[in-house]
Amino acid sequence: MQTYDVVVIGAGAAGLFCAGLAGQAGLRVLVIDHAAKVAEKIRISGGGRCNFTNRDAGPANFLSDNPHFCRSALARYTPQDFLALLRRHRIGWHEKHKGQLFCDESSEDIIRLLLRECAAGGVTRWQPCRVLAVRHGSAGFECDTEHGPVRSARLVVATGGLSIPKIGASDFGYRLARQFGHRIVEPRPALVPLTFDGADWAPFAALAGVALPVSIRCGTGRAQGHFEEDLLFTHRGLSGPAVLQISSYWRPGHSLTIDLCPGLDVGHTLRQAKPGSRRQLATALAEHLPQRLADVWLQALGLDGSRALADTRDRDLDAVAQRLQAWHVLPSGTEGYRKAEVTAGGVDTRDLSSQSLESRRVPGLHFIGEVVDVTGWLGGFNFQWAWSSAAACARAMAAAMA
Numbered sequence: 001m002q003t004y005d006v007v008v009i010g011a012g013a014a015g016l017f018c019a020g021l022a023g024q025a026g027l028r029v030l031v032i033d034h035a036a037k038v039a040e041k042i043r044i045s046g047g048g049r050c051n052f053t054n055r056d057a058g059p060a061n062f063l064s065d066n067p068h069f070c071r072s073a074l075a076r077y078t079p080q081d082f083l084a085l086l087r088r089h090r091i092g093w094h095e096k097h098k099g100q101l102f103c104d105e106s107s108e109d110i111i112r113l114l115l116r117e118c119a120a121g122g123v124t125r126w127q128p129c130r131v132l133a134v135r136h137g138s139a140g141f142e143c144d145t146e147h148g149p150v151r152s153a154r155l156v157v158a159t160g161g162l163s164i165p166k167i168g169a170s171d172f173g174y175r176l177a178r179q180f181g182h183r184i185v186e187p188r189p190a191l192v193p194l195t196f197d198g199a200d201w202a203p204f205a206a207l208a209g210v211a212l213p214v215s216i217r218c219g220t221g222r223a224q225g226h227f228e229e230d231l232l233f234t235h236r237g238l239s240g241p242a243v244l245q246i247s248s249y250w251r252p253g254h255s256l257t258i259d260l261c262p263g264l265d266v267g268h269t270l271r272q273a274k275p276g277s278r279r280q281l282a283t284a285l286a287e288h289l290p291q292r293l294a295d296v297w298l299q300a301l302g303l304d305g306s307r308a309l310a311d312t313r314d315r316d317l318d319a320v321a322q323r324l325q326a327w328h329v330l331p332s333g334t335e336g337y338r339k340a341e342v343t344a345g346g347v348d349t350r351d352l353s354s355q356s357l358e359s360r361r362v363p364g365l366h367f368i369g370e371v372v373d374v375t376g377w378l379g380g381f382n383f384q385w386a387w388s389s390a391a392a393c394a395r396a397m398a399a400a401m402a
């Protein structure tokens with residue numbers, strides 16, 4: 001039987017990064033992935049340019065049943081640390097919106113970086129190769145694989161979440177966690193478009209393609225999300241960064257509250273413009289909203305958009321404003337794992353060390369990256385969690401096995 005110090009299952013962002021660091025620290029590392037290609041999610045991320053981190057990443061940008069869990073790993077491997085690695089590999093990058101950092105050229109640059117780091121650590125890779133069974137005993141872990149059995153002192157599970165099954169996502173990590181007595185926070189699609197149905201939504205279905213900046217809220221207390229981003233109407237509901245962000249906080253049965261004119265007191269503005277104004281109500285509203293949305297909005301409220309502002313009752317202006325600035329909508333569902341950028345929930349952090357990502361139940365077993373119940377906002381945070389959790393795990397393994 002072949003023997004390694006560490007077997008990493010999953011050659012994605014977290015798995016490759018952890019393998020490279022552990023290998024460079026002197027450990028003999030094998031990475032196994034059932035897909036033919038490495039890191040497919042990196043390849044398709046950020047529109048092909050990979051939003052590889054966020055300059056301002058901190059614990060507040062993550063959801064988890066234990067919001068403090070990610071603190072230690074994020075503090076010990078920061079966005080600046082990853083930027084230093086990019087400099088060493090001479091990879092150009094630029095900042096877009098709100099601290100989001102992208103490759104100048106291509107997400108392939110990040111994949112090449114990870115593979116070079118693995119090569120520098122002498123990492124072996126078996127791909128495509130399925131893991132058929134995993135056992136744990138006094139000699140460590142034994143994995144039965146399509147390439148034969150392999151033994152290791154440590155096993156790192158980096159198999160990611162359930163999003164985008166057609167490029168290799170699987171529930172392997174959750175099944176393995178359960179096999180070893182770990183609890184799972186019920187996985188759910190996150191960073192995902194929301195869908196609507198029923199008669200209430202019918203008027204808005206015609207708005208597909210309309211986009212505008214909004215303020216959006218959902219949830220209560222610690223589980224409350226609030227974002228100021230762009231919203232996009234789609235054929236089936238709502239999308240765009242604002243909705244992707246809030247979807248991570250949304251639960252079935254919860255409504256969203258959307259301000260379609262953030263930063264403006266619409267009621268006050270319309271009342272001020274009203275005296276003597278022959279401008280149509282729809283035209284006045286379209287100064288603050290896309291015209292198609294203004295028209296549909298007035299229709300939905302049963303108001304005549306062709307009426308002059310001066311002839312419109314104050315209470316109708318107030319109704320328009322009130323509904324615009326606190327629009328309550330009840331999604332019927334999400335577009336699911338087919339469209340979700342990440343999976344929220346996962347391996348319960350109560351059973352893991354936040355320092356080493358090691359199981360508190362089975363010594364030598366680690367879970368890193370998206371398979372863990374730590375989910376970042378849109379904007380580079382999920383890759384930062386992959387790098388930070390992988391680094392924490394690799395350092396702890398190297399220290400323990402020195």
Ligand code: FDA
Nearest residue numbers: 010012013014034045046051160168172369370380382383
């Ligand atoms: P990841 O999913 O990267 O890797 C898991 C690996 O495990 C895969 O190679 C898979 O084949 C393998 N695997 C799964 N099951 C297995 C099994 N049974 N046996 C063996 N191997 C198995 N984030 C961000 O910060 N910025 C961004 O720009 C984007 N953009 C983006 C776009 C799209 C379309 C998606 C779907 C996702 C993003 N993300 C993102 C999220 C980001 O891609 C994600 O959070 C990280 O890739 C997670 O890294 P992991 O290594 O944990 O899992």
